[in-house]
Amino acid sequence: MNAEVIHTPALLPLYTLKDKVVVVIDILRATTTMCVAFETGVNKILPVASPEECLMFKDFDFIIAAERNAVKVEGFDMGNSPFEYENPFLAGKSIAFTTTNGTKAIKKSKAMNPHSILIGSFLNISALCERIVKSEKDLVLLCSGWKDKYNLEDTLFAGAVLDKLKEYYQMPDDAALSAWCLFKQHEQDLESLVRASSHAHRFTLLHLQTDDVKFCLQQDIMKVVPEMQGEYLVNLTPQQAKSFS
Amino acid sequence: MNAEVIHTPALLPLYTLKDKVVVVIDILRATTTMCVAFETGVNKILPVASPEECLMFKDFDFIIAAERNAVKVEGFDMGNSPFEYENPFLAGKSIAFTTTNGTKAIKKSKAMNPHSILIGSFLNISALCERIVKSEKDLVLLCSGWKDKYNLEDTLFAGAVLDKLKEYYQMPDDAALSAWCLFKQHEQDLESLVRASSHAHRFTLLHLQTDDVKFCLQQDIMKVVPEMQGEYLVNLTPQQAKSFS
Numbered sequence A, B: 001m002n003a004e005v006i007h008t009p010a011l012l013p014l015y016t017l018k019d020k021v022v023v024v025i026d027i028l029r030a031t032t033t034m035c036v037a038f039e040t041g042v043n044k045i046l047p048v049a050s051p052e053e054c055l056m057f058k059d060f061d062f063i064i065a066a067e068r069n070a071v072k073v074e075g076f077d078m079g080n081s082p083f084e085y086e087n088p089f090l091a092g093k094s095i096a097f098t099t100t101n102g103t104k105a106i107k108k109s110k111a112m113n114p115h116s117i118l119i120g121s122f123l124n125i126s127a128l129c130e131r132i133v134k135s136e137k138d139l140v141l142l143c144s145g146w147k148d149k150y151n152l153e154d155t156l157f158a159g160a161v162l163d164k165l166k167e168y169y170q171m172p173d174d175a176a177l178s179a180w181c182l183f184k185q186h187e188q189d190l191e192s193l194v195r196a197s198s199h200a201h202r203f204t205l206l207h208l209q210t211d212d213v214k215f216c217l218q219q220d221i222m223k224v225v226p227e228m229q230g231e232y233l234v235n236l237t238p239q240q241a242k243s244f245s
Helices: A009-014 A030-040 A051-060 A082-086 A102-110 A122-135 A152-164 A174-186 A190-195 A198-205 A212-216 B009-014 B030-040 B051-060 B082-086 B102-110 B122-135 B152-164 B174-186 B190-195 B198-205 B212-216
Strands: A003-006 A021-025 A044-047 A063-068 A094-098 A116-120 A139-143 A226-229 A232-235 B003-006 B021-025 B044-047 B063-068 B094-098 B116-120 B139-143 B226-229 B232-235
Touching (some): A003 A009, A003 A152, A003 A174, A009 B009, A021 A102, A021 A122, A030 A044, A030 A094, A030 A122, A030 A226, A030 A232, A044 A102, A051 A063, A051 A094, A102 A139, A116 A122, A122 A152, A139 A152, A152 A174, A152 A190, A152 A198, A152 B174, A174 A190, A174 B174, A190 A212, A198 A212, B003 B009, B003 B152, B003 B174, B009 B102, B021 B102, B021 B122, B030 B044, B030 B094, B030 B116, B030 B122, B030 B226, B044 B102, B051 B094, B082 B212, B102 B139, B116 B122, B122 B152, B139 B152, B152 B190, B152 B198, B174 B190, B190 B212, B198 B212
Parallel strands (some): A021 A116, A021 A139, A044 A094, B003 B139, B021 B116, B021 B139, B044 B094, B063 B094
Antiparallel strands (some): A044 A232, A116 A226, A226 A232, B044 B232, B116 B226, B226 B232
């Protein structure tokens, strides 16, 4: 089977997703936060394109969450820090969610009719890889980037997934090979590289009270694999699969 | 001063080139071949968008050169292998040139009104870096890629330029930092990485008679720095500059 890496959603039109498994990656922080939400027991997440659209779902018993430019949008229940989603109050709830990059990548790939869309983060990397291998489908690792530009942390994660899957997947394209090289170069110290990234600098400038970078680089602390079913992200029951942890 | 890397021309709309020096990079092989042509003594090169347009210049005393999908287009005088351009017959001649990726990247960046457009290859890397530093302008390293997708060899070269310029330029964007990481990881053996690239595989499948990969990775064998002047690439006389070799 083949694995491709797409560095940013802006390059999606160059690819076909038909009959492939797409993993959407937004390490800092949307896809990490989604994993945390499902681990906490959230029922479903509706990815939406804009804060305006998101706001409408307030009337339909959704928790509404919106982030733009790394900060919570005023008037919303929640932002995009994973720490917010550890709150047990969220168990059983439904969330309408919009972020600068991650939810946009989900919406764009959904429009291209892939076999399935999974949510990836370091938190669930081994469970994710088990699910991918079980699919027996070609794989696309879609980095959400920052406003359609390349980012380091998403590419690094794509490389980490490829490293775990190297017995099962070939890397015929240069973007995949490059992502894998980046991971191998930094696998002993992912944090230093990610702290040098432009998005980590953005956090520093915003004086965030929580250390979201460190949190988002924890590996294999949960087994959830959020997956699109219709318009919603849900957490399907994991089935027996090969172990990657 | 700041240095940015753009992985493919498809991402150009996300950037501004105004008042910046743009280096167009197509290591395998257009920008390497252009350097060889000027070293041979070619007078000027006209980058054109299509073989059809290129053909018109046959009537105006141009040598016409066209490559698509790594092979010479039928009916043209020349293709895109650097070895073809070492022919002394070309001294003083003008060439109309169209290639799959490189000439497209030049045309696209020209339309965005940069301060200047320079042509980069490993063959002229130190002379190129001298010219960049003398400009005292922000820098954009534009990888031509392959049909708008990311490629390894152009990114590797962008990283090599950044490494030479690191005392003069900052790398505020993740694409630049990633290119520099790729170069540092492979600087002792660029050839192995480039031979693993998809474009080198394309050459192998075509059973090319010359070893273009090895040729294109030679460093600092010439001092020419082709530059856009109006519609043409020309080789300006180098002025005194810092030494990077």
